[in-house]
Amino acid sequence: MIIAQGVAKVYDNGTQALRNINLTVKQGEVVFILGESGAGKTTFLKLLLGMEKPTAGELIVAGTSLIKPRAGDIRRLRRLTGAVFQDFKLILGRTARENVALSLRILGIGWSDNRRRSKAALAAVGLADKGDNLVETLSWGERQRVALARAVVREPRLLLADEPTGNLDGASVGYVAQMLALAVKGGATLVVATHDSRLIERLPGRVLVLEQGSLKEAPVTGREQAACGQGGIE
């Protein structure tokens, strides 16, 4: 699903966000990317979605090379991807359900199917009664779950989540973990940028660590380390 070879990203202002990333993720695999703030997690996810282009190396996602992609290829990739952005990227002035429904509408899914699935997705993240609320009236934690519902509702083949539990309390983390697990069960490949041990504990997967732009397969102790690190903060 994802093949990265020697991928690097240098931003226009000279910041080297990623260096020499080598990674292969198989279809259906679950990958956690840990790392301190500024380590390059968001940048890596942006590369996977074609929002930024690698400045070196080769990157292939879902069979599409993202070095010199065509607009149509990126569109195709994004349609089979569900993404939870760190800043949510919900449309203000619309209700939670409209935001979720948009995700399916772009895929061309008909009105009644769309309505049913959007409702179900919102219910699954514990927002059944908030569907008609405007996004800007929701709390950050609620918005984050709307964003997750929007990503998962399309039953994506690739699910990217950038700190999807960043604003959530314990109960909500449960919803998120369940949703992610469900998507994986449905065949999705999952890449999650997080440093939330509560999530890692609930979802079996491979744990990688980004450190100043370099990716390392976490040692056997990586999981516990991450968990400990997180535990220390709490």
Place this chain on the structure above:
Amino acid sequence: MFTNLGYFFKEAWNDIVHRPVAILFSLISIALLLFFTAFIFAGGEQLQWLVGQLGQEAAVTVFLQEDVARSQRDSLEEELQQLSGVTTIRFVSKEQALEEMEDILGEHSSELAATAGFNPFLGYFEVGVLPEEGVEVAVQAEKLPGVDSVRDNRQTLERLTRLTLVMRLGAVFALLFVGVVMMITISHIIHLGLMAREEEMEIYRLLGAGPWFAALPFLLQGTLLGFSGGLVSFLAAVVTFPILISKLHSALPFLPLQPGMGVALAVGPVLIATGTIFGLSGSLLAQYQARGK
């Protein structure tokens, strides 16, 4: 794409509801612009109609001198009959001429004749001709004895036809001008709409939407705006033209005028088509500008 058609209309409508004042103002200015061109078109329509009316009766009017004797008149009639291309001949005496004019002009003219105290008209032959031989008949008739003057309505017709063409051309230019102004107005208002939603459209793209997904509601909106402008100006014409033309008719009763409703109905499709076409191109222009960035 077609599963989403209802949604696209809804989005277009949402945006209109979102900024009703701006949309209303542009609608009014478009309708006004189109309404003014409607006048030029109506002028051309009227002339065309006049030409049609006059053309049906290709005729040469042969006026007799003041004091032509009955016998001379009869021989003149015979000679006119001989000319090739002549189909009918009708004699109208001085007295009949006065009466006819009174019929056409109505009450006002009998006052005019009364004050004049004498009959200012000449007797004349109204000679029906084959349209293509009208000029030749006129030339020949002028040479006959006892003829005062000849009026060939073909000349008038030709002049009117030329005027009609000029009018039409003017109308087309006016329409193009108005079209371009309209296009700029609409592209501006659509552009504002697009700008206000730039962030939203970026999100559409991140979710894998093609360029048309975000653009179509705005194309619909611009087209709808142009169409409504055309419709409003058409309705304005339907209301005002009959009034204006009946006013004009009572001021110039001898001028054959097409009824106002007929003119409005003839101009209507042009207004609506122009509105729609330039509405669509205006919103396409806005898309094009937006994408250039």
